[in-house]
Amino acid sequence: MIKTQAMDINGKELTRAEEQIMQILWDIRKGFVKDILQRLPPPKPAYSTVSTIVRILVQKGYAGYRAYGKTHEYFPLVSREAYRSHTAKKLLQHYFDNSVGSLVSFFVDKKKIDVQEADEIIKLLRDFKKEES
Template identity: 55%
Template sequence: MEIKELTRAEEQVMQELWKLGKAFVKDIIEQMDEPKPAYNTVSTIIRILEAKGFVDHESFGKSHRYFAKVSKDAYKEFATGKLLSGYFDNSPRSMLSFFLQEHKLDVKETDELLRLLEKAKKK
């Protein structure tokens, strides 16, 4: 299945669904920040996500409980690849350099990055 880019609203709904696992529309709304979106808005977004292949449902009478068909990791890989190609000329070094310069890391985070780089070097 080809993964498509999500709109901001679709991504917000997916973030909640990924956290919850399986959920009814009301459960998703409960998890969202204030001001809460209208039920019909979230219901429409869920149906769009279902049409895009991100979500499926199981029926309980007239109610539907939704679940993700695309994992958060799969979408993360897609979004990171899009970011890498669109803004960093497919250069992980350029992307890492940007994040290091723009997002001041504390010593603990820097040490963790160095540990990950050493681990990758050994592969």
């Protein structure tokens, strides 16, 4: 049996633990609970805890599985890029009034952007401006 139906991720936010498991699934592309558990940093949670979290990810539509008897091989249904886009959009809406400028200004004010990153952002903006002209 294969469970592969992706759901809309709006309203189905991930907890920190669920997001950590999804990061591993994105990295390994598919795997069993034991494979996920191996990649978690110490202190490692119990096998049953990881299994429960993965089943929640399936219920939320983030992961699917292929059943081999009682064993399940899990894989992501939502891409890392789709989740990144969803999370960035939510961040902009809820904390920065949909303003990328406010977001960048926040990081500049908090000194979270170094000169090299600032140069990269400026280059990206110049390239974008050229494409739009």
